[in-house]
Amino acid sequence: MSGLKKRLSLMPLHAAVMCIAAMISLVSVFIPMFELFVQYKRQRLYSLFTLILDPRVYVALRDSNVDLDFGIFGAWMFTITIILSAAALTLALAFQLYSDDPVKKRWGCFSVLILLALRFIVHIYTLSNFITDDILAKNHMTVQRLYVVQTLAGNLLCVVLIAGIVAALYGALGLKMNMKLLAYPYILWIGVFTILPLILILFRAFFAKTAGGYEFNMDGFKTLFANKNVTTSFYGAKVTLQEYFSVFLRSLDYAVWTTIGCLIFSYPLAYILAERTKRLHKTSSKLLLLFVLPMWMNTMLRTYAWRAFFAETGVFNTVMMSAGILKEPVMFLQNPILSDIITKLVMINDFLPFMVLPIYSVLVKIDSALSQAAEDLGANKVQTFTKVIFPLSLPGVISGIQMVFMPSMTFYMIPDIISEGSKTTIGNTVQSFILNESTTYQQAGNVLSLILLIFVLITMGVLRNQDKEASGSGGMVL
Structure with a gap:
């Protein structure tokens, strides 16, 4: 026994x-x-x-x-x-x-x-x-x-x-x-759900399905780069651009302003929380939870809540008119400029945690002795921040930019809901192409996805090089 x-x-x-x-x-x-x-x-x-x-x-x-x-x-x-x-x-x-x-x-x-x-x-x-x-x-x-x-x-x-x-x-x-065996499931996951879809996108961008199988053609590129101009509005100005280039510019505009807005709001917030953590010698996890908590709610529900807030009979107009500040409701969603601003504010609100968390995680690890040493050498608070703290926090800033810019470039739910479908972005363009019954348009959707992928890879490469320089250089010399 x-x-x-x-x-x-x-x-x-x-x-x-x-x-x-x-x-x-x-x-x-x-x-x-x-x-x-x-x-x-x-x-x-x-x-x-x-x-x-x-x-x-x-x-x-x-x-x-x-x-x-x-x-x-x-x-x-x-x-x-x-x-x-x-x-x-x-x-x-x-x-x-x-x-x-x-x-x-x-x-x-x-x-x-x-x-x-x-x-x-x-x-x-x-x-x-x-x-x-x-x-x-x-x-x-x-x-x-x-x-x-x-x-x-x-x-x-x-x-x-x-x-x-x-x-x-x-x-x-x-x-x-062997500990290496634990990596095999993840490698398999990456292969099946990341690499294989990318290979399929590349294949379908150059090969169209026919009755006899697949044949090589460039119809997707021809459809995407066809000499078809549209007149659209950017910041109140009417401009005439190639149809899908205007879609790319609008998506890029949303992504850039979302990233800038998140950085403007997130850095001071992350800095305050990091200083609080160092001063009190305890984490600010409960305060961070307040910013992460909205992410637990469905994005569509949050977006419709914002839309209801700024609607003609929404909360904002109702309160302003009840207080006598406004005589008639402001048509936020019908005005192209105001609708564009609201769209960007909602996207900033949605992506804010993705910028706060990486910046906070870097700032909280910066030794307070570095700030004291800078002040001992005669630097004031502004110089200490610009020449010591900010350069050391650049890895977190770059990580936050990567986490916000890439997804917001293809995110179409918020612009689609706020503008009631009047603003076209890359995301819903790809969707409309792929769901189209025409094989030519399906191929054009894969071509557009491929171009977007190349743009994202180039952007990530540039940011990665900046990240390496920021990680290796440390703070600037006073």
Whole structure:
């Protein structure tokens, strides 16, 4: 008994996960995994075991009756599941506890891998074949009126089985625990959700889908750079520009002013909070929470709240007219200049935390002794700030600029809601292109995304070089 306990304590993590997954797989036959719905109402919860004990279901409806018998199906699924789960648990424990041969352990892990994979397939098969086409036809039902769904326990079982399969694969390959292995899931995530979409954008920018497959053409570029001019308004002035260049300039205008506004508001705020932290020797996390708290609310809701505030019958006009300051409401959203200013203010409000946090995190780490040393050398407070504090805080400023400028460049929800769709930005231009049924416009959307990506990469490269210079130079000499 003591030898068994010792072997259990020495069992590798992947073997423990594999054994637990096999055990849960066996126990799950007695746990309700499936919900039967008839005429949009839940009629019964099923486990594989109760599927054998009570296989008949009879439901009287107004226009027909539903008579189901899962006896044979349940018996087969229960038997197969019990065999696979019991075999997986037996092999997982036997090879890990009673074998010292590494090769046999690896083969044991491989066997468990196959069994758990089959168990996962059987579970999916059970769910998808609970209600067959013959059952629907016999009961004169549709898939919308008679169906089976998986319960939360069923979802958790799938997660456990996948974890067991991964653990068994780990043991079958004979891998050893290494901290580098922890990076593989993130590398896979980056590859699937970052690199692969970028490759698809690049491909679809130059290749259009045709009846015979994909063929190379430049129709997307031709559509985007077509000699089509539009007259638009910038700061009250009417200018005539190429159609999509004007869209780019408007998006750039929003991004630049949002970044400048966030920096103007964020730096003093971050400086005050950092000085408070140093003076009181405690964090300002509660005060920072006040600025982060609005981010917990949906962006669309916040934007509609701002729109309601500045509407013709909104809070601002109502209060001003009630106080007798205004005789008639100010049409903020209908005036192009005022609407543009409000859009930028709302975007500044939305992105403010992304600028405050990186600047604060740098300022709070600057040693107060540096300021004292500057003052001892004859610098006043303004010189201390401009020649010591600000240069040292540039890495935080540049990080904040990156976190605000890049997203605000493509952010279209706020301009779209505030201007009621009258202002077009890069974001909704790309969306309208991609959702268009024309393959040419879809290709133009990918071209525009590619151009925007290149612009963002160039901007990030410039900011990164500035960040390196700021990090390496430190404060300026007095």
